[in-house]
Structure formats: structure tokens, C-alpha cells
Amino acid sequence: MNISRRQLLVLLPAAAVAWKSVLAGTPEDSPNYTMSDHWWGMLIDIPKCIGCGNCVRACATENDVPDGHFRTWVERYNVSDEDMTNPHVISPDGGKEGFPVAEEDGEKYFFVPKMCNHCVDSPCTQVCPVGATFIAPDGVVLVDPKYCLGCAYCVQACPYGCRYIHPQKEVADKCTLCYHRITKGLTTACCEACPTGARQLVDLKNPKDPIHEFLRTHSVQILKPQMATGAKAFYNGLDGSVR
């Protein structure tokens, strides 16, 4: 009697585990795209940005971004010689409708497009209590809207302010690096709509990608390197005053 019970206790969990593995589904197929062949990032060339806001509008169109929230936005910096560490920054409606004209007044003005940095060590994915946000095997930080509770922990964790809670869906939302486009061989909507090439999608695992040559030959910086996020939004010509 004792022996058979013990056997039963060993057998039942083993059977349950075996049954689960038998019933496990097959992985979803994605034709002509292998995640492990890519490592996506973005190059943002500040000296080329004219602040037209095309990227912000294109992103809103492509991804149905609700008004007042942004997956990408553009900031205009105004830095005076006297106080270089306290820039005056504006971003009216995320730069969606462009910017007011800056008069030539001897001070420094420039535009900085911002977006999710698709960090390698992303703080946002580390704090998610339910595994709703994650780094895909191709380096893109994504949110699973069916799994997200909307607790907004990740919104607080992102040092770049790139996440928001979608007002209708009530889940965390952010830049997907146009995952539905890049997996089909297209570039992102913001890159497609940028008139000057200030934004370029880069694939660090593609040896033919011009990013490798660019990174070798330019002074490229990431935002908040002291946060050790491993950001993959590379900024060329980034001013020290940018936060």
C-alpha cells in the first residue's frame, strides 16, 4: 500500500509534465524572416534634422498612436552660451505640426528626434511583473498587449520617457520599431517619411549595413550612457546639453 502510493506520487507529476509537452503548440511561422539574423537599432543624424515633424505624423498614422501620446517625438533645443547645462527645450504636440520659427539671436538651436532606444539591457523589460514586455531575439523591445496589465511600472522605469498607457486599450504602448514593417523588408514609417535621412533603421548583424562604417567614422553617442541601458538609438552630432 505504502509503496504504490509513493509510486503514484512520483508518476502523477511526471505524467502531467509529459502531457504538457505533448500538447505544446508549434512555434508561429514567419516566412523569409529569421529573428536571430538581425539586431535592430536606429541611427539619428542630428545635423540633418529640420524639425518638420514628418516622423511624428507618419508614426501616428502607421501605428494608430492616440492624440497627445507619442511613440516618437521631436524636441527643439535652445542653448545659450551663458548656461549650457540648462537648455530651453520645446516640443509642441511632440513636434507633430512642426515648430515655431526660431529667430537668429546668436544662440544655438537644434532638433533632437526621440524614440524608444530598444536597449539591450532595457530597464522597462526588467520591471514587468508579468512578462508582458520583452526583448525579442532580434533586439526589438516589444509589448504584448494581451498580457499587459497596464500597471505602468515600465512607464516609470524607462529613463527616456518612451512609454505611455494607451488611453483606450489601457495597456503599455511604445515604439515597436515598426516590427510589422521591418520583418517584411520595409523600413520604419518614420524613416520612410523622413525627407532628409536624419533617421535610418540599422541592422547591426548585417555586415553590409552602412552603420558599421558610420560608427567607425563619426562621433556617435547614445542618450544617458550613464544609465547603462545599452541603448541602440545612435545619435550623431549629439550636443552635451541633450537630456
Added chain:
Amino acid sequence: MSSFKEARHLFHFAGLFVLAFLVLLVIRHYYVPRSFGEYGHYRGAAIGEIGSLPVKFAGHQTCESCHTDILDVKSKGRHAHVNCEVCHGALANHANDPASVTPVKPDTAVLCARCHTTSAAKPKGFPQVVPADHSNGVPCQTCHNPHSPALDAGGAK
């Protein structure tokens, strides 16, 4: 004898724990999505779901496969590297069904000014004008062809 009886109590109690564990396994089986843990601590199927969202910007390669005449003009001008949908907007609908979805021509007064209005914040080498002084309200395409904007390239198309 008495110590054996106490041991039986412990076995009963342990049995309860084992039973609870089995119930947990059964609940987990039904509530944890099949693809959870496929690539990491998340639902693997979410990647495919996000990747299958509809595309709205067709991409300039798609446009150029039909509008080769425009490409010929554009590729020789200053706007050679400006993609079609920068000005014309998202047109995947048109690309999917060219017969029934007809794009509206953009308003050059808004469109050109958005990029080319003078501002100290723009890069110094970028062509900039004060629209009111530059044309006195004459539409841009009177003198410039948006696809190849240099004056010697001729007026609008």
C-alpha cells in the same frame, strides 16, 4: 507503534501538498499560454501578432515599381532622396488597390513651407526661404517642380 501513527499523519499532510501541486500543474496547463517561454519569459506568439499588423506606408520601392516616369524626373533632382510618401502621405491602400483608391495631390503651400521655412534651428546648409517674401503668395509649383525643384528643371507637373 505510536511513532508509526505520527508518521502516518505526516504522510497524509505531505499528500495534501502533493495534491495541491498537481492541481497547480493542471491550472497552469490551462492558463499559461502555449507559447509562453518559447524564447524567454514572455508569450512567444506575441512577436508574430505584432509582426502581422497592417502596413500603411507602402514604401518608395512599391511606388517606384509603377510610377517610373516620376522616378526618372526625381532621381535627377535635388529631391532624389526624398521618399514618395514624405509628401504624398501613407498610400499602402492605393498600392494595394490603385483603381479605387486615388491619392489627393498635396497642398504645396503647406507642404513646401513645412520643410523650407527659414528657421535658425534648421541646419545651415538646408535650403530655406521666408515664404511670404519669397513668392508673395504665388504657389510654389508655379516655378518649381516638386519632383525636381531646381528652377532650370521647369515648372510643375
